Amino acid sequence: MTVHGPDPDERAPGRAYSARFHWLDRQVVADDGTPISKVDDLELDGRDGRLYATAVLVGPDALAPRLRGRLGRLVAAVARRLAAAEGGRPPRIDLADVAAVGAAVTLRPSTGDLRVHALEDWTRANVIERIPGARHASG
Amino acid sequence: MKRLLAVTLGILTAIGGFVDIGDLVASSLVGARFGFALVWMLAVGLVGICVYAEMAGRVAAVAGRPTFDLVRERLGPRIGLANLAASLLVTLLTLAAELAGVALAVELLSSVPYLLWVPAVTLLVWLVIWRVRFETMERIFGLLGLVLIVFVVAVFRLDPSWGDVLHQVTHPAVPQGEGVPTYLYYAIALFASAMTPYEVFFFSSGGIEEKWKPKDLATVRVNAFLGFPLGGLLALSIMAAAALLLHPAGVSVDHLSQVVLPTSVALGKFGLGLALIGVFAATFGASLETALSSGYTVAQYFGWRWGKTAAPRTASRFHLVVIVALLACSALILTGLDPVKVTEYSLVFAAVALPLTYLPILVVANDPEYMGEHANGRLANTLGTVYLVIVLVISVAALPLMLATKAGQ
Amino acid sequence: MRLADLIDALVLDGAGDLAGRVTDVRLVETADGLVVDGLVVSPKRRGRLLAWDHRPVERPRILGAIARAGSRRARWVPWDAVASHEPPGRLGDLGTVRLDRASADLVPLADAQREWA
Numbered sequence: 045m046t047v048h049g050p051d052p053d054e055r056a057p058g059r060a061y062s063a064r065f066h067w068l069d070r071q072v073v074a075d076d077g078t079p080i081s082k083v084d085d086l087e088l089d090g091r092d093g094r095l096y097a098t099a100v101l102v103g104p105d106a107l108a109p110r111l112r113g114r115l116g117r118l119v120a121a122v123a124r125r126l127a128a129a130e131g132g133r134p135p136r137i138d139l140a141d142v143a144a145v146g147a148a149v150t151l152r153p154s155t156g157d158l159r160v161h162a163l164e165d166w167t168r169a170n171v172i173e174r175i176p177g178a179r180h181a182s183g
Numbered sequence: 184m185k186r187l188l189a190v191t192l193g194i195l196t197a198i199g200g201f202v203d204i205g206d207l208v209a210s211s212l213v214g215a216r217f218g219f220a221l222v223w224m225l226a227v228g229l230v231g232i233c234v235y236a237e238m239a240g241r242v243a244a245v246a247g248r249p250t251f252d253l254v255r256e257r258l259g260p261r262i263g264l265a266n267l268a269a270s271l272l273v274t275l276l277t278l279a280a281e282l283a284g285v286a287l288a289v290e291l292l293s294s295v296p297y298l299l300w301v302p303a304v305t306l307l308v309w310l311v312i313w314r315v316r317f318e319t320m321e322r323i324f325g326l327l328g329l330v331l332i333v334f335v336v337a338v339f340r341l342d343p344s345w346g347d348v349l350h351q352v353t354h355p356a357v358p359q360g361e362g363v364p365t366y367l368y369y370a371i372a373l374f375a376s377a378m379t380p381y382e383v384f385f386f387s388s389g390g391i392e393e394k395w396k397p398k399d400l401a402t403v404r405v406n407a408f409l410g411f412p413l414g415g416l417l418a419l420s421i422m423a424a425a426a427l428l429l430h431p432a433g434v435s436v437d438h439l440s441q442v443v444l445p446t447s448v449a450l451g452k453f454g455l456g457l458a459l460i461g462v463f464a465a466t467f468g469a470s471l472e473t474a475l476s477s478g479y480t481v482a483q484y485f486g487w488r489w490g491k492t493a494a495p496r497t498a499s500r501f502h503l504v505v506i507v508a509l510l511a512c513s514a515l516i517l518t519g520l521d522p523v524k525v526t527e528y529s530l531v532f533a534a535v536a537l538p539l540t541y542l543p544i545l546v547v548a549n550d551p552e553y554m555g556e557h558a559n560g561r562l563a564n565t566l567g568t569v570y571l572v573i574v575l576v577i578s579v580a581a582l583p584l585m586l587a588t589k590a591g592q
Numbered sequence: 593m594r595l596a597d598l599i600d601a602l603v604l605d606g607a608g609d610l611a612g613r614v615t616d617v618r619l620v621e622t623a624d625g626l627v628v629d630g631l632v633v634s635p636k637r638r639g640r641l642l643a644w645d646h647r648p649v650e651r652p653r654i655l656g657a658i659a660r661a662g663s664r665r666a667r668w669v670p671w672d673a674v675a676s677h678e679p680p681g682r683l684g685d686l687g688t689v690r691l692d693r694a695s696a697d698l699v700p701l702a703d704a705q706r707e708w709a
Contacts, residue, residue, distance in 0.1 A: 064259075068259075069255050069256045069259060069260060069263070070256060071248070071252055071256075071486055072486065077247065078488060079486060079487065079488045079489070080486070080488075081485075081486040081487075082255065082485065082486030084260075102486075107260060110259075110260050110261075111260055111261055111264070112261065115261075115264075146552070147246035147247060147248055147552075147553050148247065148248065163500060164487065164488070164499055164500050167499040167500050167503050168496050168499035171499065171503055171506075172495055172496055172499040172502055172503065173496055173499075175313075175495070177313060177314055177495070178494065178495045178496045179494050179495075179496055180314070180494055180495075181492065181493050181494040182313070182314050182315060182316050182317070182491060182492065183316040183317070183318075183492060
């Protein structure tokens with residue numbers, strides 16, 4: 045799947061965004077258009093009295109606080125259980141890897157293995173690849 | 184020819200909205216109970232889905248975003264999750280009913296009880312999703328579903344007085360013996376099923392699977408304005424056949440066998456056979472549509488890779504959702520629940536999902552940051568806004584009417 | 593910290609009165625990175641869903657009118673007007689933002705949007 049449309053806007057100094065419109069809940073795609081995840085939250089870092097957005101946070105752990113209330117706590121509990129199963133840091137995508145913000149948030153081509161796909165890896169290994177034909181693209 | 188065949192995505196999508204098992208029975212039932220008095224609602228629903236399918240398709244082609252992506256983007260994760268839950272309930276209840284519908288069509292052809300066919304049908308539906316090319320799937324089931332045109336032929340064979348029919352269509356009146364609340368309930372049910380959210384989820388996702396680009400806008404429009412009306416025509420002909428044959432005879436419709444009765448009467452065994460093939464294809468097509476939609480909506484809410492075009496191992500979570508959905512739905516239907524009742528009750532969830540689906544589409548289709556020069560024109564906006572209001576009214580009225588009329592008793 | 597700590601947070605003005613909730617955050621690209629430029633604060637929850645993230649929304653016209661009505665009372669809080677901010681005590685609760693001035697001294701959002709345009 046390819047991202048196309050009115051030239052996805054490159055990130056450039058001076059550009060202003062509405063966090064709720066341009067960033068939160070947008071689809072993050074690789075430079076070839078492959079979906080990676082949603083922008084579940086943004087990581088903020090305090091520096092010289094200002095707050096800088098430093099990373100896109102991904103996964104149920106990042107999404108839980110945005111769901112609020114009991115629902116959020118429930119999702120966070122699930123996320124903790126999933127994280128305990130594979131360990132490691134909660135998935136984040138460094139903002140330096142984001143090239144453009146348009147209809148989708150597009151990453152730079154050189155972005156390597158992002159480690160945001162733990163559930164996908166588990167499902168692929170334990171369920172899907174056991175079924176014959178999993179590698180065949182039906183087209 | 185290629186351009187004309189490109190309309191099969193629209194036809195397949197429309198099948199899920201107009202001639203899936205719930206609608207086959209509902210159209211026939213409405214024709215049998217109310218004659219031609221609800222044809223206008225079918226037309227109203229048809230225009231609505233055409234308008235929004237074009238918008239959703241245009242957003243998919245220009246911005247590359249499928250509809251459920253937009254639901255979470257514009258409504259946020261909480262309300263988006265509410266829509267996900269409601270839409271999934273509608274889609275899964277419908278999928279369960281469709282699996283039964285395919286089995287019922289086979290039962291009518293084979294005299295073997297339908298429940299015995301359900302596991303085989305489920306497996307077959309999954310195999311088509313797993314291995315058959317998207318475009319091939321679209322063409323086979325879209326075109327085979329069109330075999331339901333036999334109902335149009337049957338209507339002509341029943342030789343109605345056209346002036347009379349036209350009068351009844353344009354002067355809808357609640358027949359003797361039916362109450363206004365029941366009439367309104369069926370009007371709402373017809374509208375809600377013509378504009379069921381999974382249609383736009385499937386249509387926009389299918390468009391992206393077909394790799395629609397801004398240059399394909401003509402294809403989007405052909406699909407929306409030719410494909411969907413074909414589906415509507417099929418529903419209309421089933422309703423008309425029932426209105427002409429079953430209504431005067433006071434025959435009530437509660438089983439698939441009564442739905443296909445008019446073709447048997449008008450065209451004999453051959454007509455009946457064609458009708459059953461059409462029903463099989465339509466319910467199978469609707470099974471594919473709803474099974475894939477359940478995967479599309481979950482994957483698009485969470486941002487996962489999705490789609491049946493690429494190898495399954497690249498979209499494992501999406502395929503897992505589809506497999507689980509098929510297993511759960513076939514288990515549900517194997518408990519012996521009446522499949523048509525099941526689709527009736529999904530109306531309540533549809534009432535929640537409808538406004539939460541169509542508002543984001545309307546908003547995004549207007550946004551120049553998504554759409555560039557392809558944002559909505561005045562006609563799309565006028566119709567889009569009118570239909571959004573209708574959808575809101577329907578949503579508010581659905582549950583009370585359902586309770587008051589005991590789902591159309 | 594995260595953006596979720598700011599979005600929906602309770603906003604208390606200089607006098608300690610509730611000014612509303614944070615309904616949007618404006619981010620601006622600078623040479624040093626993507627910085628939080630300021631907050632949009634709305635007194636009533638009702639304004640939120642309709643105001644569509646506080647970008648000026650034009651079309652369709654009826655919904656644009658509803659969006660404008662919904663954001664009429666929204667105010668713009670530049671970051672230098674924020675005295676302090678605290679994350680929620682427990683996951684799922686709301687954060688708190690304290691301003692250094694009274695709500696009446698805040699610029700209405702519409703005026704700020706005109707300046708940005």
